[in-house]
Amino acid sequence: MxxxxxxxxxxxxxxxxxxxxxxxxxxxxxxxxxxxxxxxxxxxxxxxxxxxxxxxxxxxxxxxxxxxxxxxxxxxxxxxxxxxxxxxxxxxxVSKAAQHAALRRAGFDVPRTVAVFGREGLSEAARGFDLPFITKHNQGGKGLGVRRFDDYAAFDAYVESTEFEEPADGITLLQEFLPSAEPFVTRAEFIGGRFAYAVRVDTSAGGFELCPAEACAVPEAGVEPEPLFRVRPEVTADDPLIRGYEELLAQLGIEIAGIEFLTTSTGRTVTYDINTNTNYSPDVEAAIDDPATRRVARFxxxxxxxxxxxx
Ligand SMILES: Nc1ncnc2c1ncn2[C@@H]1O[C@H](COP(=O)(O)OP(=O)(O)O)[C@@H](O)[C@H]1O
Ligand SMILES: [Mg+2]
Known part of the structure; x- marks a missing residue:
């Protein structure tokens, strides 16, 4: 069978x-x-x-x-x-650099990003960025190596220290920090190349590890936390941004994906992450009529x- x-x-x-x-x-x-x-x-x-x-x-x-x-x-x-x-x-x-290149070429607004191979060039490359800036791993996921730096000396000290997180492929990205207009980012889910739903991911706690899997949730004792993930029903398949994502995914042959973007305080809508391995939030899945897991199964x-x- x-x-x-x-x-x-x-x-x-x-x-x-x-x-x-x-x-x-x-x-x-x-x-x-x-x-x-x-x-x-x-x-x-x-x-x-x-x-x-x-x-x-x-x-x-x-x-x-x-x-x-x-x-x-x-x-x-x-x-x-x-x-x-x-x-x-x-x-x-496994390459945020490749994701960045594809997004940029397709005309999406992307954060200015530099790839640094090895540790040696990091401090010098950082001087090319205004403060604050962030680091992230080229082979990322679940916020690996994502850190914000507000001064160059602190960054130099981090790079020299044992705290430095060595990326799996030796490539650290330096990236322009995007100030969010509101404390959330959006993740748009696509199944069979078609838009399924968009999720609002609350970032008010300030962390960068925004894995939607159940296993990543850390409940605080006795406190009913605000849902980290909520559907954004106002984001629909007709949205030009969503249509643009569908076109890009078709060009790249990506059939199941979650694409992350945020709107900055200056009104830019910037796309910074394409995940081809989504774990759907159980909260969101429970709240909607046609859960993504079921759509994946049907597709x-x-x-x-x-x-x-x-x-
Ligand atoms: N350039 C940026 N400026 C500000 N915040 C960012 C930026 N890039 C990512 N973030 C925040 O960090 C989180 C993790 O970054 P992301 O690129 O999605 O890496 P990962 O693949 O590890 O999830 C994002 O969901 C977002 O909240
Ligand atoms: Mg992400």
């Missing part, structure tokens, strides 16, 4: 999808990236393959996932298997269905 194979590095992120796939009657099988054996001369199983390679896989002990994804996805593609978010998307996922299940016979 054919199935949807989900290639991933983190079993914690699968149950929400497993429930949705079951509810939609779509068979789902797990395929762990970076484990086991791959017979490169054997034919892959029949089915649809969905890559959920995550840029932060190395922080969960899955250091091999990135290279395993490259090997596995190339093999699947060589057999003509239907791969959703395939090898080209996997390399896009991938639809790809499994045999094409109608020619007449």
């Amino acid at each position: 054919t199935a949807v194979y989900v290639l991933h590095d983190n079993p914690d992120w699968i149950p929400a999808f497993a429930r949705a796939f079951e509810a939609e009657g779509v068979p789902l099988r797990e395929w762990r990236l970076g484990e086991g054996v791959l017979d490169l001369d054997a034919e892959p199983p029949q089915g649809v393959f969905w890559s959920r390679l995550s840029a932060s896989s190395h922080t969960r002990g899955a250091e091999r996932a990135k290279d395993a994804a490259r090997a596995t996805l190339s093999w699947l593609e060589s057999w003509g298997r239907r791969v959703v978010n395939g090898s080209a998307v996997a390399s896009f996922e 991938l299940g639809g790809l499994l269905a045999p094409a109608p016979a020619a007449v």
